[in-house]
Amino acid sequence: MASKGKILVIDDDHVMRSFASEALGLAGYEVETAQDGREGLQKAAAFVPDLVICDLMMPGLHGYEVCQRLRDKGRKNLHILVTSSKSFETDIAAAKKAGADAYMVKPYTAAALYAQVSSLVTGPARNGAADADSDDRDTMTVHAHEDATIKTKAELKRTEVMVRFWGTRGSSPAPGPDTVRYGGNTACVEVRVGDLLFIIDCGTGIRELGLSLLREFGDRPIEGHILIGHTHWDHIQGFPFFTPLYIKRNKFNIYSVRGSSKSLERVFRGQMAADYFPVPLANLASEIQFIELEGPVHVGPVQVSYHYLNHPGVAIGFRIEAFGKSVCYVSDHESFTRLGGESEINKRQDDAVVEFAKDADILIMEAQYTEEEYKVKKGWGHSTFDDAVSRSIAAKAKHMVLFHHDPAHTDEVMDNLLDYCRERIRKSGSALQCSAAREKVSITL
Ligand SMILES: [Zn+2]
Numbered sequence: 001m002a003s004k005g006k007i008l009v010i011d012d013d014h015v016m017r018s019f020a021s022e023a024l025g026l027a028g029y030e031v032e033t034a035q036d037g038r039e040g041l042q043k044a045a046a047f048v049p050d051l052v053i054c055d056l057m058m059p060g061l062h063g064y065e066v067c068q069r070l071r072d073k074g075r076k077n078l079h080i081l082v083t084s085s086k087s088f089e090t091d092i093a094a095a096k097k098a099g100a101d102a103y104m105v106k107p108y109t110a111a112a113l114y115a116q117v118s119s120l121v122t123g124p125a126r127n128g129a130a131d132a133d134s135d136d137r138d139t140m141t142v143h144a145h146e147d148a149t150i151k152t153k154a155e156l157k158r159t160e161v162m163v164r165f166w167g168t169r170g171s172s173p174a175p176g177p178d179t180v181r182y183g184g185n186t187a188c189v190e191v192r193v194g195d196l197l198f199i200i201d202c203g204t205g206i207r208e209l210g211l212s213l214l215r216e217f218g219d220r221p222i223e224g225h226i227l228i229g230h231t232h233w234d235h236i237q238g239f240p241f242f243t244p245l246y247i248k249r250n251k252f253n254i255y256s257v258r259g260s261s262k263s264l265e266r267v268f269r270g271q272m273a274a275d276y277f278p279v280p281l282a283n284l285a286s287e288i289q290f291i292e293l294e295g296p297v298h299v300g301p302v303q304v305s306y307h308y309l310n311h312p313g314v315a316i317g318f319r320i321e322a323f324g325k326s327v328c329y330v331s332d333h334e335s336f337t338r339l340g341g342e343s344e345i346n347k348r349q350d351d352a353v354v355e356f357a358k359d360a361d362i363l364i365m366e367a368q369y370t371e372e373e374y375k376v377k378k379g380w381g382h383s384t385f386d387d388a389v390s391r392s393i394a395a396k397a398k399h400m401v402l403f404h405h406d407p408a409h410t411d412e413v414m415d416n417l418l419d420y421c422r423e424r425i426r427k428s429g430s431a432l433q434c435s436a437a438r439e440k441v442s443i444t445l
């Protein structure tokens with residue numbers, strides 16, 4: 001029997017990869033597989049498929065970038081089907097913008113796959129480049145591959161790890177008399193590993209961190225490593241107000257994965273465009289390098305790894321490890337099974353997040369909604385307190401710090417929610433320590 005067409009399946013989940021390739025093989029297609037984006041691009045060039053079935057959240061290159069690169073190559077008559085456990089409308093739209101012809105939420109049945117594949121393969125192909133802003137393969141952007149090592153001049157004199165919260169709020173700043181104790185600034189966490197400075201996210205809290213650093217360093221240069229979980233406003237809006245960026249002697253590396261349609265640098269440039277801010281990114285005097293991650297990086301003796309989270313658009317959590325100590329940051333994230341149902345693939349995705357946070361000494365865990373609030377905010381990409389507690393217990397973390405407080409949760413509400421979480425932990429018999437992030441409060445390991 002002649003082949004009905006050539007299909008390349010790119011997916012890091014081996015169960016879904018085997019399922020799709022066996023089902024399509026039985027249906028008479030010639031099938032090739034790849035387990036990550038980079039291998040997928042290589043095989044696409046060699047195998048010349050009629051259809052690429054591509055996952056989104058993969059180590060190395062994510063699926064949006066694979067789609068863009070496939071489209072940028074300008075190959076005619078190529079169809080792309082994106083499949084993902086993410087079911088947010090934002091991702092469906094972003095995948096299509098990146099070049100996908102169709103999108104299927106996992107899990108799917110063999111019958112649904114046959115129907116989708118046969119309509120794509122027999123239908124007209126979309127030709128030409130992605131709609132994405134693919135003109136911005138920036139010169140300043142460095143791609144950090146697996147185990148890249150970033151050289152640092154800082155010498156570690158101590159092996160202490162310190163975490164300090166500068167912004168604890170999610171979604172929108174919420175200053176005022178009702179949020180004095182837990183804080184009103186949006187996401188920003190300082191992590192010191194010996195003399196190395198890491199900053200996770202640039203919400204409005206980073207403004208005061210900047211002032212604190214200037215007081216501490218005086219005339220000495222500041223070198224910092226800024227990790228961006230995702231580029232929603234509450235995680236980047238403080239960036240232009242981080243004063244050390246305006247001083248020539250300072251140096252910052254900004255790390256994240258590439259956006260769904262733009263480079264990391266372009267997203268930052270966008271928020272400082274003339275319509276939004278008086279000073280353009282290019283005018284910042286400090287030395288700034290944008291680093292798009294494709295795997296864990298080492299900064300001196302520190303390993304920073306990341307994991308994809310279930311949030312609209314591209315979002316990652318971080319794990320910082322050094323001297324046998326670990327700090328894990330999981331914000332913003334909605335349980336796959338809570339949102340998409342108890343399928344095997346969703347359970348594996350939830351388990352992978354738990355595995356990422358395994359045994360963390362400090363687990364900064366987003367918890368935004370009560371169970372009652374979640375009923376109307378399901379699908380917004382955030383966790384409930386119950387989910388955060390269960391996930392942290394399963395990860396056997398030592399200390400969970402509730403983070404990304406809802407703007408509507410006053411100090412009094414937060415006190416009650418913290419009690420609620422502690423009570424749940426106590427009843428479970430777990431030894432997990434639990435606190436809620438407060439501005440300017442630090443924890444030292
Ligand atoms: Zn957020």
Ligand SMILES: [Zn+2]
Binds near residue numbers: 230332
């Ligand atoms: Zn967000």
